[in-house]
Amino acid sequence: MLKIETLRAYVTVARSGNLSDAAEVLGRTPSALSMMLKQLEAHLDEPLFETDRKNRLTALGAFVLEQAEREVQHFDTTVRAIEGYARAVYGRVRIATVPSVAGTIIPQVFSRYINDFGEVDVEVRDMDSSSIRHELSRNRIDIGIATKGKHDAGLHSELLLSDEFGVICAPDHPLAQQDGPVSWAELAEHRLIANSLSAGIEAAAARDLHAQALLTAQNLTSIFGMLRAKIGVTLLPEMAISAAAVGELVFRPLADATARREIHLLRKADSSISPAARFLEECIKETVATLQVGSEAALDAARLSDAP
Structure with a gap:
């Protein structure tokens, strides 16, 4: 059975022209690479190199190189996409928020963290709380910032702030x-x-x-x-x-x-959110906490300045 490690080893040897250079690139020993290539040739029942020096390919070897390079590149791209999604580097987040938060908190969030979102596609909408809860129930948004309704059994809520x-x-x-x-x-x-x-x-x-x-x-x-x-x-x-x-x-x-008014961070209770959406949630909560601390400090300073 052909494995991606075998194809990668073959591509590296074919492009390097010898086992020693390929082994250094892959962090393997020349003997280990030689064994992998022999198993590949045995599986195909045809030689891939014209000589043992590995610097000239057979017709089959050239065809295998073309196909293997394409497959290795696709595999690496897939792995990067999967790992990037898991680390919130890639993905898409749809967030809806009440207008007052859209005009105050959300700009602060992206001012602080926009460079940490990599290539995440973020869509922000502002609408009233009832519409936000409706959109969440229909899976049309991932995160909502709104007031709670009387019938929100299907929503997970976390108090974000009150004013x-x-x-x-x-x-x-x-x-x-x-x-x-x-x-x-x-x-x-x-x-x-x-x-x-x-x-x-x-x-x-x-x-x-x-x-x-x-x-x-x-x-x-x-x-x-x-x-x-x-x-x-x-x-x-x-x-x-x-x-x-x-x-x-x-x-x-x-x-x-x-x-x-109490404003809650809302999302569907019966479904998980993406790593990017979870990261955005954390950024929102951290921003709100920081702004509240700053506001309280400003109020304390004002009280001191008014004191006799």
Whole structure:
């Protein structure tokens, strides 16, 4: 039975023209190579070399060289691809994330680790949490970064981060002229532009406000356009304000500290992910951890500077 080691040995000897040079290239002894070539010739029942010096090929030898080179090259390419995939050098990763993370965390991830991904093809999409969970269930993406739903039994989830909800409005809106957290009672005096995220706040006062809201928008472009037009105010997690230009909109936290959004790292529970996808997951978690440490350090520094 022909083996790839035998074909590699034959190709090396045929190209070197002698056993000694080929043995040095392959890290084998000349006698071991000679034995392999004799077994190959015995298997074919025909000589491959015109003489024992191995510097001239027979017609069969030339044909075997052509075929063996092709096979060895294909084998080596296959091995490199397999090993590269296992080491996350090759592969494809499809990730979908909520827009606020797509505009803040994901750029930081690739800024730090893009050179470590080799030739991995990474596709990033931004969409709402419900769509992300749907795409995961259909195996159309590998990783999702979104809020959890009520019926996510088929998904593996890991808490990635959480951020507080607050009121976002135009800079000249009455709520923007004040400092400090906004109470539900204060918010009730203004037109609320509802959205899918704010609708998930469980506080009774929030549910009442949403029940009375006559205007709903589902994407940041529409919501921010309405805010700039001074149509009303909205409730969004603090991270969402990063999608607006500096000074374009104002964020004020809610007095209700329980109004927070939790963002999870999601994937199918009943299937494994590729090494490249697993590596990207680790990069995301490390980036989030680093950013949170930096944010906490900045807050501590601010508190010290304000201390008497």
